[in-house]
Amino acid sequence: MESASVPSNEHASTTGSNANSSSVRVKCNPAWNHVTEELKDEKSSYRCIHCGKSYKGGGINRMKRHLAGIKGDVAACIGVPYDVRFQMVENLKEISKSKEQTKKDQEASNYSPLEDSLEFEDV
Numbered sequence: 001m002e003s004a005s006v007p008s009n010e011h012a013s014t015t016g017s018n019a020n021s022s023s024v025r026v027k028c029n030p031a032w033n034h035v036t037e038e039l040k041d042e043k044s045s046y047r048c049i050h051c052g053k054s055y056k057g058g059g060i061n062r063m064k065r066h067l068a069g070i071k072g073d074v075a076a077c078i079g080v081p082y083d084v085r086f087q088m089v090e091n092l093k094e095i096s097k098s099k100e101q102t103k104k105d106q107e108a109s110n111y112s113p114l115e116d117s118l119e120f121e122d123v
């Protein structure tokens, strides 16, 4: 007489709720699509892929102004396509807009709401 007891795995509950928050730093600046970063003497320089000019330091935002053709601390790019230049100009506009918005939000949140500390209890 053989009695084979087969364990049933029907009630194997697998809770697959594994919140895995991976923080990946992404260069989301659109200017990176048109600029390559090079390290020279432990200093980063940025080379424009459209005109080949490289600028030391200043950051990616200066390169964005270079691509957008906004003169100031950088020369305007002579090789950037019109649509890319337009994209950079729009991006710079959005950033200046959002900066103003956060400024306004901070000013608006400066007031502290009065707390109602009056409590009536029926005894």
Ligand SMILES: [Zn+2]
Residues within 6 Å of the ligand: 048, 049, 050, 051, 052, 053, 066, 067, 076, 077, 078, 079, 080
């Ligand atoms: Zn350029």
